Amino acid sequence: MHPEMEFVLLQINYLDWENEGVESRKCYEVACKHNKPVMVMEPLKGGFLADIPLEAEKLMKDYNPDASVISWALRFVASLDNVFMILTGASSLKQLKENIEDFENFKPLNDEEYEILDKVADIIHSNITVDCTKCKYCLDACTEEINIPKVFDLYNSEKILDPAPWTPIGNAYLNYSKLPGVGIASDCSECGMCVEECPQHIDIPEVMKDVAKTFETEYYGFVDK
Structure with a gap:
C-alpha cells in the first residue's frame, strides 16, 4: 500500500522469528517480496537474549566455546539477506566494543548453527511464562x-x-x-x-x-x- 517507503523497521530475533504475535519471519518476507531494505530492532529482544537458560547456553558453548550468546543473536539477524542496519543497543562502552567486534569478524550462520538456535529457542520458550522484553512502553x-x-x-x-x-x-x-x-x-x-x-x-x-x-x-x- 505504500511503495514510497524506502525501508522497513522490523523487530527480528531468533526467538521471535516464528512468534505468532510478532511474526518476524512473515514481516521480513513481505519486506523482501517488495524489495524493501530492512532495518532490525530488538535483535537481543530487549536484552532478554543476553541472559538465557544455562541449558541453552551450553549448546552454544559446546559448539563454539569462544562465542558469546550475544554474538549468536547478532549473527542471526546479520545473516539475513536484505538487512542493511541492526540497532543493537549498548549500556556500556565495553558492550559497544564487543558489538563492533562481533560485526567486524562476522560470519553467516551455517546449517548446524541454525539447528542449534532452533533448540535454544525451544529451551527458552519452555522457561518463559510471560514474553516480556522490558521495553517499558506500558x-x-x-x-x-x-x-x-x-x-x-x-x-x-x-x-x-x-x-x-x-x-x-x-x-x-x-x-x-x-x-x-x-x-x-x-x-x-x-x-x-x-x-x-x-x-x-x-x-x-x-x-x-x-x-x-x-x-x-x-x-x-x-x-x-
Whole structure:
C-alpha cells in the first residue's frame, strides 16, 4: 500500500522469528517480496537474549566455546539477506566494543548453527511464562503505577523455580510492594491501556491475575489479598 517507503523497521530475533504475535519471519518476507531494505530492532529482544537458560547456553558453548550468546543473536539477524542496519543497543562502552567486534569478524550462520538456535529457542520458550522484553512502553499507560516489566520479571523467575510457599523471589515482590507510590498486581484495574502499548501483544491484565495469585499470599503477609 505504500511503495514510497524506502525501508522497513522490523523487530527480528531468533526467538521471535516464528512468534505468532510478532511474526518476524512473515514481516521480513513481505519486506523482501517488495524489495524493501530492512532495518532490525530488538535483535537481543530487549536484552532478554543476553541472559538465557544455562541449558541453552551450553549448546552454544559446546559448539563454539569462544562465542558469546550475544554474538549468536547478532549473527542471526546479520545473516539475513536484505538487512542493511541492526540497532543493537549498548549500556556500556565495553558492550559497544564487543558489538563492533562481533560485526567486524562476522560470519553467516551455517546449517548446524541454525539447528542449534532452533533448540535454544525451544529451551527458552519452555522457561518463559510471560514474553516480556522490558521495553517499558506500558509504564506510562498504567493508571495504577504498576512497574509491569519488573513484576513480570519476578513472575518469570518464580515460575522457573520449583513450586514452594515461600521463595526469595516472592520476598523480593513483597519488598517491591512496600515501596512508596507503586502499584502491585492486584491493583490492576483491567483498563487494557497497557495492552495497546505492548509490542508483544501480552494480555497484561489477565497475566496480572496470576501474578497476584502467585505472590500475594499469606506467606508474604498479604493477608487481605
